[in-house]
Amino acid sequence: MMNTNVESKKTERVKNGIRYDMNGWTYISIKGSPKDRGYAYGKLVIEDMKEVRRILDFIIYTDYGVKWDFFVEAAKNYFSPKIEEHFPEFYEEMVGFAEGANMSIDEVVAWNNYFTLTESWWANMPEEESLAVKGTTVLNVSSKEGGSQERCSAFIAVGDWTTDGKIVCSHNNFSNFVDGQLARYVIDLKPTKGNRMLMMGFPGWIWSGTDFFVTSAGILGTETTIGGFISYESNIPISCRIRNAMQYGNTLDDYEKMLLDGNSGDYANSWLFGDTNKNEIMRIELGLRFHKTERTQNGYFIGFNAPYDPRIRNLECVNTGIDDIRRHQGARKVRLDDLMDKYKGTINIDIAQKIIGDHYDVYLNKENPCSRTCCSHYELDPREYMSDPSRPKPFQPRGALDGNVIDTTMAKNMSFSLRWGNSCGIPFSKDKFCDDNRVWDYLRPYLHDRPQQPWTTFTIMDGKMVTNKKTPKQKNIKQKTRKNRK
Numbered sequence: 001m002m003n004t005n006v007e008s009k010k011t012e013r014v015k016n017g018i019r020y021d022m023n024g025w026t027y028i029s030i031k032g033s034p035k036d037r038g039y040a041y042g043k044l045v046i047e048d049m050k051e052v053r054r055i056l057d058f059i060i061y062t063d064y065g066v067k068w069d070f071f072v073e074a075a076k077n078y079f080s081p082k083i084e085e086h087f088p089e090f091y092e093e094m095v096g097f098a099e100g101a102n103m104s105i106d107e108v109v110a111w112n113n114y115f116t117l118t119e120s121w122w123a124n125m126p127e128e129e130s131l132a133v134k135g136t137t138v139l140n141v142s143s144k145e146g147g148s149q150e151r152c153s154a155f156i157a158v159g160d161w162t163t164d165g166k167i168v169c170s171h172n173n174f175s176n177f178v179d180g181q182l183a184r185y186v187i188d189l190k191p192t193k194g195n196r197m198l199m200m201g202f203p204g205w206i207w208s209g210t211d212f213f214v215t216s217a218g219i220l221g222t223e224t225t226i227g228g229f230i231s232y233e234s235n236i237p238i239s240c241r242i243r244n245a246m247q248y249g250n251t252l253d254d255y256e257k258m259l260l261d262g263n264s265g266d267y268a269n270s271w272l273f274g275d276t277n278k279n280e281i282m283r284i285e286l287g288l289r290f291h292k293t294e295r296t297q298n299g300y301f302i303g304f305n306a307p308y309d310p311r312i313r314n315l316e317c318v319n320t321g322i323d324d325i326r327r328h329q330g331a332r333k334v335r336l337d338d339l340m341d342k343y344k345g346t347i348n349i350d351i352a353q354k355i356i357g358d359h360y361d362v363y364l365n366k367e368n369p370c371s372r373t374c375c376s377h378y379e380l381d382p383r384e385y386m387s388d389p390s391r392p393k394p395f396q397p398r399g400a401l402d403g404n405v406i407d408t409t410m411a412k413n414m415s416f417s418l419r420w421g422n423s424c425g426i427p428f429s430k431d432k433f434c435d436d437n438r439v440w441d442y443l444r445p446y447l448h449d450r451p452q453q454p455w456t457t458f459t460i461m462d463g464k465m466v467t468n469k470k471t472p473k474q475k476n477i478k479q480k481t482r483k484n485r486k
Contacts (some may be wrong), residue, residue: 024420042100075110150227159298224303236262
């Protein structure tokens with residue numbers, strides 16, 4: 001490891017903020033009052049937000065048949081007033097961002113609640129919203145059949161499972177590449193009140209969204225979504241509930257209470273938290289009507305996009321795939337448990353990186369980067385074994401977009417280690433992918449290349465960072481194409 005001062009020609013400064021780009025990531029550090037830190041953030045990413053809007057304009061219309069402005073108007077009517085009333089600090093931060101990025105406040109609110117709007121709210125929208133829009137009818141049908149999307153693999157371990165008995169946590173975000181590729185930002189947020197936060201995620205969000213974070217209170221956290229979740233109530237959006245916990249939560253009890261307070265059931269997750277002060281970890285399977293909380297100082301929790309709780313799984317979800325190893329939920333449930341057993345007593349940062357980049361397919365019993373592996377690769381998967389044709393399609397541009405690891409020592413220093421592109425290092429070339437999979441060629445103008453990147457450790461230490469001298473050796477795994485499959 002080596003210290004590298006980021007004061008370089010690529011460093012950009014504004015009042016209350018700093019930005020630099022490193023190994024595929026964009027690091028942003030902001031501080032001050034809500035409006036001041038929000039304005040600095042907006043100024044630093046004003047050009048980036050133009051690309052966000054370009055992608056949203058395309059993907060929303062393509063996937064939903066309505067324009068992005070439809071969701072902005074929904075945010076204005078159903079989210080902005082509620083956030084302004086109950087969380088004026090967060091609303092003011094978004095107002096500052098809107099001014100700095102030259103956007104409307106309602107679009108910033110909509111963007112911060114992108115998952116809630118396009119999944120939970122869209123599938124359960126009020127009747128009046130399903131009436132005429134520009135002469136057409138918006139049908140309330142989006143995710144009723146399949147429920148919310150699945151994202152992420154994760155684990156958190158402590159006690160006998162780790163090398164030093166302290167907490168180790170790992171996560172990756174797997175999403176559709178077109179919108180998921182936007183989550184490449186590391187945010188150091190130092191408010192005037194509450195905890196300082198280091199998180200990775202989407203530009204302009206008051207929360208992480210992916211989620212992976214650590215706070216100055218000694219709490220670290222991540223999550224995996226609960227796939228197929230269909231319940232929703234229009235209450236307090238998850239963006240505000242988890243941000244409130246991050247900024248003002250000092251114990252695991254605080255996190256549980258703040259996530260349940262005003263719960264909407266939006267972006268339902270299996271949340272994994274660690275308290276480095278008490279050396280204790282917690283998993284909250286958070287549905288709407290039901291939740292299950294488990295805590296331990298000696299054990300582990302895994303996340304694989306399906307809930308253990310029978311009430312959530314059967315009464316609030318559809319088609320979870322928890323016991324089907326042909327699908328990524330059931331396969332990763334088995335594989336992550338296998339890996340916890342295999343590495344019991346030796347789990348540290350290096351092993352955590354290895355686990356989250358794992359390519360073993362428990363259905364075919366071999367190394368096979370595909371949709372079922374911890375480092376998920378739908379883009380390499382012909383999906384010939386799928387039992388449900390409504391699930392993601394063959395060679396879909398979807399899968400792991402990063403790798404994230406942290407342990408207690410790093411958390412105490414407000415730092416974590418990330419890898420952009422995916423957890424394992426296989427590069428992604430949009431032209432090669434679209435040439436080989438012409439069915440997805442219409443996405444070419446909106447996809448970004450993701451060359452192999454090293455693991456990089458970010459901290460909050462006055463704009464300094466630490467990066468690995470060497471990238472861990474990776475196997476030369478060739479992408480499957482129509483040509484080499486014949």
